[in-house]
Amino acid sequence: MTEAPAQPRRLGDLLSQDFLTRLDALDVMSRRILQGKLQGERRSKQRGRSVEFADHRPYAVGDDLRLIDWNTFARLDQLFLKLFLEEQDLTVHILLDCSLSLSSGQGGKDAFARKLAAALGYVALVNNNRLTLSAFADGLAAQAENLRGRPSTRRLAEFLFSLPQGQASDFDKACRQFQAARSGSGVVIVISDFLFKNGYEDALTRLLSPAYDLYAIQVLSPQEIQPELTGDLRLVDVEDGEIAEITVTAPLMTHYRRMLAAYCDQLDRFCARRGAAYVRASSADSVETLVLTTLRKRGLLK
Secondary structure, three states, rough: OOOOOOOOOOOOOOOOOHHHHHHHHOOOOOOOOOOOOOOOOOEEEEEOOOOOEEEEEEEOOOOOHHHHHHHHHHOOEEEEEEEEEEEEOOOEEEEEOOOOOHOOOOHHHHHHHHHHHHHHHHHHHHHEEEEEEEEEEEEEEEEEEEEEHHHHHHHHHHHHHOOOOOOEEEEHHHHHHHHHHOOOEEEEEEEEEOOOOOOOHHHHHHHEEEOOEEEEEEEEEEHHHOOOOOOEEEEOOOOOOEEEEEOHHHHHHHHHHHHHHHHHHHHHHHHHOOEEEEEEEEOOOHHHHHHHHHHHHHOOOO
């Protein structure tokens, strides 16, 4: 007896229908001047030849005669050109951490990050923006490129459910590869715990561009924010196997919490000084609250 083929995974397997309905009312925003290659559904203040009338201006020699408003000429006996709002395309890049650091241990960081990527990707697609989703660990591990429109939500779901198994992380390598292929303008969203041994500064600097808004969303687990450890422990780094033997004391836990807070504050300041936005989230919190409240306040969504 043969088994029935597995049903394809859908975004509804990650996000509730009520949440998806509320996402339908949102759109991804960009502070940058957008100049996409395709005609999209995003209106800019540039004047072009779209379908929505914007204004008139007097005719000048050399202007396109097809844009003359002959009705106005009949009334005023003067030549005016019709101006239209030009529709522009917004590109949304989501860089999703799938390294061992994010996928191992307690706290569900990987599930939280996956749901967040699903929600942001869905908002981009239903507004006819161009979406590229890249999973990274030791460089770029997998990509779903140039998704567009509501029908592509199925491909988005399939990608998120088929992410490669966690590996050691090389964030700078991933950003070098991403930088080499990026074009156009729009928004770059990095979803990660940003706990990289080699740091994040050089890598994030590669993502900066006058044509792109950069958002760094740091996802930490409750066990990382407020660990409940006591006694003598042997700690093993999940990515490189490095071992540390420690004795956990109250002063050590206080020092750890201060160091973590300082690290997150440093990341926040690094982003702020370069015109990027930083958001910190706990995997114990609600993805719905993060998206519908926090990211709207930070200007990523509207």
